[in-house]
Amino acid sequence: MPFIEWRLKPQTGDNTLDTMESIKQTFFQECEDLLQDLESGLILMNDGEGDDETINSVFRAVHSIKGGAGAFELTDLVKFAHIFENTLDEIRSDRLEATKEVLTVLLQSSDLLMDLVEAAREGGSCNEERSQKLMDTLAGFIGAPAETPTETAMPDFEPQSMDDMGFQPLVMDFGFDGDGDDQQAAGFSIHFTPTAKMYAHGNETARLLATLASLGDMKTTCEHADLPDFDDLEPEGSYLSWDIELTTENEEEDVRENFEFVEDDCELIITPLGGISLPELPVLEDLEIEPTPVAIEPETLEVKAPEPEVKKTETKKNTETKTAKPNTGAPATIRINLERVDRLINLVGELVINQAMLTECVVDAGLSQDPSVSSGLDEFKQLTRDIQESVMAIRAQPVQPLFQRMSRIVRKAASATEKSVKLVLEGEFTEVDKTIVEKLADPLTHMIRNAVDHGIESPEKRVENGKPEEGIVTLSAAHRSGKIIIEVSDDGAGVNRERVKQIAIDKNLIQEDANLSDSDIDNLLFMPGFSTVETISTLSGRGVGMDVVKRAIQSIGGRVVISSTPGKGSTFTISLPLTLAILDGMLVTTAGQTLVVPLTSIVETLIPSPEDIHPMGSNSVINIRGTFVPLVDVGHELGFTQEPTDTNNCVVLSIMTDDGVQSAVLVDTIQDQRQVVIKSLETNYGHVPCIAAATILGDGRIALILDVDHLIEQAGQRTPSPELPQIAAE
Amino acid sequence: MTEEAQHFGSTDGNEFISFCIGEQEYCIDIMAIREIRGWTPATILPNSPDYVQGVINLRGSVLPIVDLAKRLQIKETEPSERHVIIITQIGTQIVGLLVDSVSDILTVQDDIIQPTPDVASEVANAFIGGVIALDERMISVLALENILPNFVESEAA
Amino acid sequence: MSLSILAIDDSRTMRDMLNFALSDAGFDVTLAEDGQQGLDALDGYMPDVIITDINMPVMDGFGLIEGVRKMDALRAVPILVLTTESSAELKQRARSAGATGWIVKPFDKAKLVNAIHRVAA
Numbered sequence A: 001m002p003f004i005e006w007r008l009k010p011q012t013g014d015n016t017l018d019t020m021e022s023i024k025q026t027f028f029q030e031c032e033d034l035l036q037d038l039e040s041g042l043i044l045m046n047d048g049e050g051d052d053e054t055i056n057s058v059f060r061a062v063h064s065i066k067g068g069a070g071a072f073e074l075t076d077l078v079k080f081a082h083i084f085e086n087t088l089d090e091i092r093s094d095r096l097e098a099t100k101e102v103l104t105v106l107l108q109s110s111d112l113l114m115d116l117v118e119a120a121r122e123g124g125s126c127n128e129e130r131s132q133k134l135m136d137t138l139a140g141f142i143g144a145p146a147e148t149p150t151e152t153a154m155p156d157f158e159p160q161s162m163d164d165m166g167f168q169p170l171v172m173d174f175g176f177d178g179d180g181d182d183q184q185a186a187g188f189s190i191h192f193t194p195t196a197k198m199y200a201h202g203n204e205t206a207r208l209l210a211t212l213a214s215l216g217d218m219k220t221t222c223e224h225a226d227l228p229d230f231d232d233l234e235p236e237g238s239y240l241s242w243d244i245e246l247t248t249e250n251e252e253e254d255v256r257e258n259f260e261f262v263e264d265d266c267e268l269i270i271t272p273l274g275g276i277s278l279p280e281l282p283v284l285e286d287l288e289i290e291p292t293p294v295a296i297e298p299e300t301l302e303v304k305a306p307e308p309e310v311k312k313t314e315t316k317k318n319t320e321t322k323t324a325k326p327n328t329g330a331p332a333t334i335r336i337n338l339e340r341v342d343r344l345i346n347l348v349g350e351l352v353i354n355q356a357m358l359t360e361c362v363v364d365a366g367l368s369q370d371p372s373v374s375s376g377l378d379e380f381k382q383l384t385r386d387i388q389e390s391v392m393a394i395r396a397q398p399v400q401p402l403f404q405r406m407s408r409i410v411r412k413a414a415s416a417t418e419k420s421v422k423l424v425l426e427g428e429f430t431e432v433d434k435t436i437v438e439k440l441a442d443p444l445t446h447m448i449r450n451a452v453d454h455g456i457e458s459p460e461k462r463v464e465n466g467k468p469e470e471g472i473v474t475l476s477a478a479h480r481s482g483k484i485i486i487e488v489s490d491d492g493a494g495v496n497r498e499r500v501k502q503i504a505i506d507k508n509l510i511q512e513d514a515n516l517s518d519s520d521i522d523n524l525l526f527m528p529g530f531s532t533v534e535t536i537s538t539l540s541g542r543g544v545g546m547d548v549v550k551r552a553i554q555s556i557g558g559r560v561v562i563s564s565t566p567g568k569g570s571t572f573t574i575s576l577p578l579t580l581a582i583l584d585g586m587l588v589t590t591a592g593q594t595l596v597v598p599l600t601s602i603v604e605t606l607i608p609s610p611e612d613i614h615p616m617g618s619n620s621v622i623n624i625r626g627t628f629v630p631l632v633d634v635g636h637e638l639g640f641t642q643e644p645t646d647t648n649n650c651v652v653l654s655i656m657t658d659d660g661v662q663s664a665v666l667v668d669t670i671q672d673q674r675q676v677v678i679k680s681l682e683t684n685y686g687h688v689p690c691i692a693a694a695t696i697l698g699d700g701r702i703a704l705i706l707d708v709d710h711l712i713e714q715a716g717q718r719t720p721s722p723e724l725p726q727i728a729a730e
Numbered sequence B: 001m002t003e004e005a006q007h008f009g010s011t012d013g014n015e016f017i018s019f020c021i022g023e024q025e026y027c028i029d030i031m032a033i034r035e036i037r038g039w040t041p042a043t044i045l046p047n048s049p050d051y052v053q054g055v056i057n058l059r060g061s062v063l064p065i066v067d068l069a070k071r072l073q074i075k076e077t078e079p080s081e082r083h084v085i086i087i088t089q090i091g092t093q094i095v096g097l098l099v100d101s102v103s104d105i106l107t108v109q110d111d112i113i114q115p116t117p118d119v120a121s122e123v124a125n126a127f128i129g130g131v132i133a134l135d136e137r138m139i140s141v142l143a144l145e146n147i148l149p150n151f152v153e154s155e156a157a
Numbered sequence C: 001m002s003l004s005i006l007a008i009d010d011s012r013t014m015r016d017m018l019n020f021a022l023s024d025a026g027f028d029v030t031l032a033e034d035g036q037q038g039l040d041a042l043d044g045y046m047p048d049v050i051i052t053d054i055n056m057p058v059m060d061g062f063g064l065i066e067g068v069r070k071m072d073a074l075r076a077v078p079i080l081v082l083t084t085e086s087s088a089e090l091k092q093r094a095r096s097a098g099a100t101g102w103i104v105k106p107f108d109k110a111k112l113v114n115a116i117h118r119v120a121a
Helices: A016-046 A052-071 A075-092 A100-122 A128-141 A196-200 A205-213 A252-258 A260-265 A338-364 A371-395 A400-417 A434-455 A459-464 A497-506 A518-526 A546-554 A708-718 B003-010 B122-127 C012-024 C035-041 C061-070 C088-097 C109-119
Strands: A187-194 A216-223 A241-248 A266-272 A300-304 A333-337 A396-398 A421-426 A431-433 A471-480 A483-490 A559-565 A569-577 A582-590 A593-598 A602-606 A613-616 A619-624 A627-633 A651-656 A662-667 A669-677 A691-696 A702-706 B014-021 B024-029 B033-038 B052-058 B061-067 B084-090 B093-099 B101-108 B128-134 B137-142 C004-008 C028-032 C049-053 C079-083 C101-104
Touching: A016 A052, A016 A100, A016 A400, A016 C012, A052 A075, A052 A100, A052 C012, A075 A100, A075 A128, A100 A128, A100 A400, A187 A196, A187 A205, A187 A252, A196 A260, A205 A216, A205 A241, A205 A252, A205 C109, A241 A252, A252 A260, A252 A266, A260 A266, A260 C101, A260 C109, A333 A338, A338 A371, A338 A582, A338 A669, A371 A396, A371 A431, A396 A400, A396 A434, A400 A421, A400 A434, A400 A471, A431 A434, A434 A471, A434 A483, A434 A546, A434 A569, A497 A518, A518 A546, A518 A559, A546 A559, A582 A651, A582 A662, A582 A702, A593 A662, A619 A662, A627 A708, A662 A708, A669 A691, A702 B052, B014 B084, B014 B093, B014 B137, B024 B101, B052 B093, B084 B101, B101 B128, B122 B128, C004 C012, C004 C035, C012 C028, C012 C109, C028 C035, C035 C049, C035 C061, C049 C061, C049 C109, C061 C079, C061 C088, C079 C088, C079 C109, C101 C109
Parallel strands: A421 A471, A593 A702, A627 A662, B024 B137, B061 B093, C004 C028, C004 C049, C049 C079, C079 C101
Antiparallel strands: A187 A241, A187 A266, A216 A241, A300 A333, A396 A431, A471 A483, A483 A569, A559 A569, A582 A593, A582 A669, A602 A651, A613 A619, A619 A627, A651 A662, A691 A702, B014 B024, B014 B101, B033 B084, B052 B061, B084 B093, B128 B137
16 A cells, blocks of 8 residues: 655654744645646646646645645735635636636736745735735626725634644633632533434544533433334434533533534534523633644655556546646655755765776776676676666656746736737756756746847737737757757847947947857857846846856856847757766866866867867867867866977867867877766865866866866957957956 | 954853964864864866865865965965865865964963954955964964955856 | 544645644544545554545545445544535535534644544544
């Protein structure tokens, strides 16, 4: 029997409020998932692809948010979720048709709900006017009077503070003072006749009487006159009735509450015994509750477990074969503390280093020729690689949630700029390391905004140019040759190169006579201090330009380039490493230093003849099969040596940069090709130009991982060539 | 003022580790020190200030080694087996400081620490949080937060 | 011996809360995420009380109650329904499906514990 969620064991020593606080954090985490379900469901409905289960899951999402919000007294959130939920309930029960108009409002409501959750999380508040307006519109749909914020929005739903979980000290007020001895005993006479149904529902007289007895002194008489002869006795029938005399200081209401669950399954007559009723008393049970909090783990990761066999109950009239849709029937998962996963990844990293070390020992011991040793070692290598891949897969997450968030950005940006824009998602199930997904959020948001703001033309202009009024922004993800490629493209006007160039000249970013290729001009957008909008628009002009995007992507080892066709649109291409932990690299030596060159950037390796290499200014070029390619002397460029590398005794790595530029680098020798564990230099130091990261070699020494693109870029800039833009002094 | 200086004000009696660089004596709050180990060769970091010796592997972490003598513009260290690396925690980062030798553990009362004398050297202002006079010796209290280069502007396009 | 309780809710927050409140009150708690998981959990396990949400994916609370009532061993196990709507309609539906009682969300611990004691020894 699959059991999916670990039980949380109560722990002592922690503080109850902490527990509630951490449950609250769980709530916010859950809200993220629910909001995503909500949005993707609404989008599905908007595209006319929703079915019964879609509206149900949409309803459930809002319902659960309301439920949790109520427990934490998040009134604004509860209030809005309540009317939102009611509207969805109307649609669910076919009392309201989900027209385009309705769905637009629902999508707006989902955005607002997201903002309200965010506000609740940050402890801030949300735009009340916007909230009220949407509530009015929703109320209009369901024909209910709009509730004003001052009214209690839901009679059946009173938000309760966490104190009500039973931890607040109660102020005792007995309502009378001095000697209470003169109070005459009060109570009730109760006649109770259960029906057979009551037992079928799992209630039992004995328990009801036991809890009733806790209210005071009780005398019970069982009436069994109706009991038939044994032969006529139905095993599940009900033949007995009880007369109870309860002496209690409680109210009749409390007594009735005891029978709350069974009032329809029994005959119940309650009459007060002689005497006066007493003032209300606090329930004594509430007083002594020792909080024993549970440990809730801080950050967890949902991990897919093999899906348990789930029999779907046939609740729908026509259960057709369903096409795979996101968010309906998610696979079973277990939640794992992220720290544990990271620890596992670190251990695998150590294992990779250890394996390299062992290989070196074997070679040193002269055992590498031994077939059993070498085959054992190969197997070890393969296993290490498999483990590593599996572990990395734990951290892998589809980019879908991130992409989905972007549709909201597009909606907002489009309405702010009064454009009509549709976001098309492709490859949203591509899996990417969790850390990368998180770090992509900001740059992507910016790029998407940019695409709507600057890329897509105004509707009038589009029509004028013979394009459909609605612009399209496409966001796609794919795995390509060991990298993750994410593209943001629009079908807008493309880069206005004349203007971009002029701005760059005005801002002193390039010289006036600079001779730039189209691609050079496009890439000027990434230069620090560049912003194409003359008047600061509400969207993009926030003092950050595309240079910030570029830097953010570089910080996770990625690259971003732009290509653009006038009148057709622009495409920003981000390429990212598959993982942030391990890389396939080539170990090379230059000027006595060991460096790692990422395998993905190497096209080929060659041993040049000295006559192929030609000096050109202070740089060189190499003739590779008839083409002259810029050649960078790595040791010299990095300042390891003042002497140029001996071209009689060297190796050339032919490189294709992410911008698609062919280049070559010169090193002394190639040592090996292997997997290396990426260790950040930023953790304890900072960014080093031309160096992507560090790694630990088999002998425990550190080798640096070369950022080849950056190196080539730097070498190009060091010797200004007329083709390349010059970056103004920084 | 530096973190150290605030620190002194709030407690009475802190422990410091003192060490020598050439003829000069410096000390660091023991709370900032993770361990002290012998010198091992570091991997050179290109495009880095000359006082950054390089990086070493400390149980799987990559940490930079700063030649304190050069950082404090005293002299250039020709590192050898005799030299010592003091592993310190600076903010969230772990950094190794290359020094000639470690001399003492001092317990210092707050009131002994004097403000840095106004010798007005830039180095003194940036790296010294106060001085301690002890048996004719003068020991400078190192302010660690400025030891590493400032990376804010270092990201070239 | 402490009472054993199977609590079923699709909301992680609610499960955490139920688990916290119930464990704290000394009950032995088992959790499930939907009706089907709840039924799966009952294979070879006899809780003293079942607490279930109504609105859940895969199998809702009504489906669970009907399923439980069909099991010979569990025909009479008390089932408490968690509901935010205290509307008569929903209670009625839950009751005709075979529920024993209900707890209105958001619940406080005393209310929860009290309701449990009313249906189980």
